[in-house]
Amino acid sequence: MKPASNKREWPLSKVYGLLEPGPVLLLTTAHQGRANVMTQSWHTLLEFEPPLVGCVVSGLGFSFTALRLTKQCVLNIPTAELATQVVGCGNVSGAGFDKFSEFGLTPEPASQVAAPLIQQCYANLECRVVDTRLKNRYNFFVLEVVKAWVDPACKAPRTLHHCGYGVFRVAGETLTLPSRMP
Amino acid sequence: MKPASNKREWPLSKVYGLLEPGPVLLLTTAHQGRANVMTQSWHTLLEFEPPLVGCVVSGLGFSFTALRLTKQCVLNIPTAELATQVVGCGNVSGAGFDKFSEFGLTPEPASQVAAPLIQQCYANLECRVVDTRLKNRYNFFVLEVVKAWVDPACKAPRTLHHCGYGVFRVAGETLTLPSRMP
Numbered sequence: 001m002k003p004a005s006n007k008r009e010w011p012l013s014k015v016y017g018l019l020e021p022g023p024v025l026l027l028t029t030a031h032q033g034r035a036n037v038m039t040q041s042w043h044t045l046l047e048f049e050p051p052l053v054g055c056v057v058s059g060l061g062f063s064f065t066a067l068r069l070t071k072q073c074v075l076n077i078p079t080a081e082l083a084t085q086v087v088g089c090g091n092v093s094g095a096g097f098d099k100f101s102e103f104g105l106t107p108e109p110a111s112q113v114a115a116p117l118i119q120q121c122y123a124n125l126e127c128r129v130v131d132t133r134l135k136n137r138y139n140f141f142v143l144e145v146v147k148a149w150v151d152p153a154c155k156a157p158r159t160l161h162h163c164g165y166g167v168f169r170v171a172g173e174t175l176t177l178p179s180r181m182p
Numbered sequence: 183m184k185p186a187s188n189k190r191e192w193p194l195s196k197v198y199g200l201l202e203p204g205p206v207l208l209l210t211t212a213h214q215g216r217a218n219v220m221t222q223s224w225h226t227l228l229e230f231e232p233p234l235v236g237c238v239v240s241g242l243g244f245s246f247t248a249l250r251l252t253k254q255c256v257l258n259i260p261t262a263e264l265a266t267q268v269v270g271c272g273n274v275s276g277a278g279f280d281k282f283s284e285f286g287l288t289p290e291p292a293s294q295v296a297a298p299l300i301q302q303c304y305a306n307l308e309c310r311v312v313d314t315r316l317k318n319r320y321n322f323f324v325l326e327v328v329k330a331w332v333d334p335a336c337k338a339p340r341t342l343h344h345c346g347y348g349v350f351r352v353a354g355e356t357l358t359l360p361s362r363m364p
Contacts, residue, residue, distance in 0.1 A: 014346070020223045021343030021351055022204010039363075041202045044226035046238060046320045054226060054236060054322070080357065087359045134316060138228045140236070142320075161203030161343065161353060164196070166361030169203055171343060172354020175262065177269045179348025181221075 003108045003117050003149055007124070010148040015051035016182065018077060018123050018150070019043065021171065023159035024086055026076040026121060027057065028107070029066035030114045035107055037099050037118065038063045039090030041162045043075070048182065051145040053127065059139045062094040067141060071129035072113035075143070076121035080158040080170045085120075087166050112146045122154040185290045185299050185331055189306070192330040197233035198364065200259060200305050200332070201225065203353065205341035206268055208258040208303060209239065210289070211248035212296045217289055219281050219300065220245045221272030223344045225257070230364065233327040235309065241321045244276040249323060253311035254295035257325070258303035262340040262352045267302075269348050294328045304336040 002009070010018075027040040042056035053075065057064045067073055078086055085103040092099065100107050107116030110126045117124040126149075131142035160168040184191070192200075209222040224238035235257065239246045249255055260268055267285040274281065282289050289298030292308045299306040313324035342350040 017346040017349075020204070021345055022202070042227045044236060044238065045224045046322060052320070054320075056226065056228060083357055083359055087361045087363075090363045091361060131319075137313075138234070138236075138324075140228060156351075158354075159351070160357070163203055164199040164364050166359040166363075167199075168357045168359075169338075169341070169353035170355045170357060171351035172340075173352045175265050175342070175350045175352060177265055177348040177350075179269045179273060181269075181272045181348075182346050 006151060006153065007149040008152045010150040012051055012145060012148060013049045015125060015145050015148050016045050016048050019045055019053060021159060022161055023077050024162050024168070026078055026086065026089060026118055027063060028074045028076060028115045028118060029063050029070065030116065031066035031070055035100065035116050036062045036066065036094035037089050037105060038094065039086050046142060052130070053143045053145060055141050055143055056139050057141060064139065067129060070114060072115050073127050073143065074110055074113060074115045074117055075125040075127060076118040077123040077159060078121045080160055082120055083160060083168060086160060117149065122151045122157045124149045188333060188335065189331040190334045192305070192332040194233055194327060194330060195231045197307060197327050197330050198227050198230050201227055201235060203341060204343055205259050206344050206350070208260055208268065208271060208300055209245060210256045210258060210297045210300060211245050211252065212298065213248035213252055217282065217298050218244045218248065218276035219271050219287060220276065221268050228324060234312070235325045235327060237323050237325055238321050239323060246321065249311060252296060254297050255309050255325065256292055256295060256297045256299055257307040257309060258300040259305040259341060260303045262342055264302055265342060265350060268342060299331065304333045304339045306331045
């Protein structure tokens with residue numbers, strides 16, 4: 001199933017290029033009939049294809065429990081237009097609070113997982129948890145991206161790169177050098 | 183010992199703000215009397231303080247062996263001025279090849295580890311390996327930053343954010359929003 005918004009399916013072999021630059025993410029989960037969203041900056045690629053992503057989710061909140069029990073989430077990549085929402089979702093708890101409606105974020109059904117896509121994000125990566133060996137020590141989950149969506153109209157996404165306490169650098173000019181390496 | 187270049191010691195409690203934006207790194211190691219440098223984009227913060235960094239180092243090269251055996255490295259953060267060197271260090275093997283002299287990178291002695299700092303990088307993080315449980319499965323090392331150096335003159339570093347095959351986004355404008363979260 002394709003999301004209602006104007007997204008195109010993205011090849012899993014190219015997912016690394018979305019995450020390798022280190023953008024702030026909005027991580028969505030769904031558990032016991034409700035969805036939540038949290039702001040997430042601690043992630044790394046672990047493998048090209050299938051794309052594996054290591055991701056730290058604080059052990060104190062709704063998202064950690066949902067991720068642990070459902071083993072599913074979506075990594076949504078916002079751009080600078082969503083900076084207020086990114087900070088807002090990082091500052092409040094999802095317990096007893098609907099961050100989607102509060103921050104004007106539109107959930108859309110995903111294709112492979114129960115957690116929703118965020119329509120306003122230019123890219124959405126549907127993920128399943130495949131390794132939890134470092135969960136107890138670092139709150140570190142290994143995710144496999146099983147489906148990826150990208151807005152084809154967004155050519156040079158102004159992704160947000162967090163430096164602490166609401167300070168972000170916005171992805172700026174594009175440099176292209178000859179290289180043999182992915 | 184302070185490096186010869188114009189760097190200031192950086193508090194370990196603030197190291198996360200250097201790595202969280204996801205910059206491309208130059209990772210240096212030293213082993214059996216020689217130093218090497220590799221380009222590295224797959225890393226994530228795991229803890230604020232002491233700063234812990236998870237980092238993927240390909241199992242095929244000099245750096246992997248050096249890191250495995252010496253349990254020491256330096257994460258050097260380059261800016262856009264070093265884009266050619268970043269691509270060059272990612273495209274050639276360090277076996278039988280001195281990337282420092284080839285690419286005009288100046289090694290400086292570090293304070294806590296045998297691997298060198300790269301003088302031309304605006305920040306340098308001296309690291310020790312503290313956990314190798316995911317080394318065999320993902321080439322993933324957990325590093326503790328034990329000393330950090332930053333050039334105080336570099337206020338808005340134009341860090342490089344890799345998107346694949348020599349394409350980088352350069353860190354651009356700075357956004358500052360009120361936030362309670364580090």
